[in-house]
Amino acid sequence: MIQLHNIHKSFGDHNVLQDVSAVFERGKVNFVIGRSGSGKSVMTKCTVGLIEPDQGFVSYDGRDFTAMKKRERGMIRQEIGMLFQGSALFDSMSVKDNVQFPLQMFSKLSKAEIEKRASACLERVELEDAGSRFPSECSGGMQKRVGIARAIAMNPKYLFCDEPNSGLDPQTAIVIDNLIKDITVEYQMTTVVVSHDMNSVMEASDTIHFVHNGRICWKGDRQQLLRGGNQELEDFVFASDLMRQVRMHGNHKGDES
Amino acid sequence: MFHIGRYVQLLSRSFRRPEKWGIFRQLLTNELESIGLQSIGIVVLLSIFMGAVICLQTAHQIGGWIPVYTIGFTVRQTMILEFSPTLIPVILAGKVGSNIASQIGTMRVTEQIDALDIMGVNSAGYLILPKILAGVFIVPFLVVLSMVLGVGAGAWIGVATGVSPLADFEYGMQVDFRVFDVAYALIKTTIFGFILTSVSAYHGFYARGGALEVGRSSTKAVVWSVVIIMISNLLLTQMLLN
Numbered sequence: 001m002i003q004l005h006n007i008h009k010s011f012g013d014h015n016v017l018q019d020v021s022a023v024f025e026r027g028k029v030n031f032v033i034g035r036s037g038s039g040k041s042v043m044t045k046c047t048v049g050l051i052e053p054d055q056g057f058v059s060y061d062g063r064d065f066t067a068m069k070k071r072e073r074g075m076i077r078q079e080i081g082m083l084f085q086g087s088a089l090f091d092s093m094s095v096k097d098n099v100q101f102p103l104q105m106f107s108k109l110s111k112a113e114i115e116k117r118a119s120a121c122l123e124r125v126e127l128e129d130a131g132s133r134f135p136s137e138c139s140g141g142m143q144k145r146v147g148i149a150r151a152i153a154m155n156p157k158y159l160f161c162d163e164p165n166s167g168l169d170p171q172t173a174i175v176i177d178n179l180i181k182d183i184t185v186e187y188q189m190t191t192v193v194v195s196h197d198m199n200s201v202m203e204a205s206d207t208i209h210f211v212h213n214g215r216i217c218w219k220g221d222r223q224q225l226l227r228g229g230n231q232e233l234e235d236f237v238f239a240s241d242l243m244r245q246v247r248m249h250g251n252h253k254g255d256e257s
Numbered sequence: 258m259f260h261i262g263r264y265v266q267l268l269s270r271s272f273r274r275p276e277k278w279g280i281f282r283q284l285l286t287n288e289l290e291s292i293g294l295q296s297i298g299i300v301v302l303l304s305i306f307m308g309a310v311i312c313l314q315t316a317h318q319i320g321g322w323i324p325v326y327t328i329g330f331t332v333r334q335t336m337i338l339e340f341s342p343t344l345i346p347v348i349l350a351g352k353v354g355s356n357i358a359s360q361i362g363t364m365r366v367t368e369q370i371d372a373l374d375i376m377g378v379n380s381a382g383y384l385i386l387p388k389i390l391a392g393v394f395i396v397p398f399l400v401v402l403s404m405v406l407g408v409g410a411g412a413w414i415g416v417a418t419g420v421s422p423l424a425d426f427e428y429g430m431q432v433d434f435r436v437f438d439v440a441y442a443l444i445k446t447t448i449f450g451f452i453l454t455s456v457s458a459y460h461g462f463y464a465r466g467g468a469l470e471v472g473r474s475s476t477k478a479v480v481w482s483v484v485i486i487m488i489s490n491l492l493l494t495q496m497l498l499n
Binding site: 048050073074076084088106 | 276277367372375377
């Protein structure tokens with residue numbers, strides 16, 4: 001479980017995050033949604049320590065991450081996997097080397113064991129034959145799947161996904177959504193997905209946090225989302241005709257409005 | 258002041274114990290090849306032609322009462338004191354520095370550095386330290402190669418064009434030779450190797466935006482490396498030769 005306690009973050013005079021508190025539960029896909037510029041990416045970066053919050057703290061299963069020294073943070077970071085918006089694969093390495101990289105850096109496994117683990121991760125994302133390719137030779141969907149394979153290589157407790165479906169066609173996006181959902185249950189990870197893709201939210205979310213103007217102004221699940229909450233949430237969620245139709249006709253994957 | 262502070266901070270992050278020595282050795286080897294071996298061609302080309310040109314220009318300047326062995330003396334002194342230890346690092350700042358800045362800058366804007374940080378890898382140590390150590394180690398070798406080739410080319414062109422018999426050139430090369438001049442050159446070169454790799458890495462590491470900014474950071478890396486090398490050259494010369 002990851003907890004954010006009263007996080008504040010400003011850049012100059014601009015308050016990007018204001019008193020943000022949230023709980024991301026283990027074994028669930030926790031979505032953070034909001035408009036572009038609402039502060040959700042800064043919130044994620046504060047959570048993983050890429051940006052230091054001005055006030056407040058982040059805890060991972062009760063361990064105060066914000067107060068930790070660099071070395072202790074390094075230990076926690078080895079329990080974190082992250083899927084980046086642009087995949088962030090190391091373009092000078094093959095797919096297999098990308099997946100092996102965290103294992104080579106941090107595990108005490110032998111070379112053969114590392115290869116076996118990397119192959120298992122690639123098999124899990126159905127890319128067992130793509131190990132020798134380079135990222136530039138992979139499609140967008142394949143790059144995301146390699147990113148997931150790399151993220152799960154170290155058996156992480158926490159998985160962060162930043163806009164996992166950006167730039168993907170709807171079918172591939174569903175594959176990625178399902179993969180994230182499945183591995184969250186399989187590895188019993190605390191998964192946090194930052195997205196503004198409502199299809200993805202309706203496909204994979206267990207809990208949803210809506211960020212608006214640097215504050216979490218709504219929390220709930222898919223069913224509650226369709227019922228709406230406040231005006232900002234309604235404006236965001238039902239901006240598209242598709243979502244208005246979903247609300248009107250009531251059902252999405254068995255959810256009731 | 259802001260940049261100096263951030264540069265010092267980056268260096269302190271870079272000079273930390275690597276996570277895995279085996280991987281660090283591999284990275285260092287790659288950088289030695291990239292910075293050293295892949296630069297030999299341009300060093301050879303420049304040194305041969307510069308040595309030859311210095312020989313011909315000196316021959317053109319002297320005449321009458323100035324002895325011919327002065328040609329060998331001038332070629333040696335110019336190559337050892339200034340051309341090889343200063344201009345070769347400046348050329349390398351253009352070739353290697355822009356490469357370092359664009360490589361690290363691209364990794365920054367494509368979030369590859371963030372990926373390293375998230376994994377718990379010291380990104381500065383992983384990316385920058387091998388480049389600095391390779392630069393500090395290999396640039397002096399390139400400079401010694403340049404000195405040898407430059408003086409050799411001067412001797413060859415002197416004999417080939419008849420402006421200086423080989424015996425005179427050899428005598429000039431040995432006149433008033435001080436080992437300290439070579440030591441001075443190598444001290445300068447080691448420092449310039451550090452400057453050109455670390456300043457370029459700094460500009461790449463803090464690149465923001467997209468392809469355009471990576472290009473700009475690459476240009477800044479070359480310009481600032483050259484400026485700092487030139488200022489350091491003046492200071493080091495004053496300190497070491499006076």
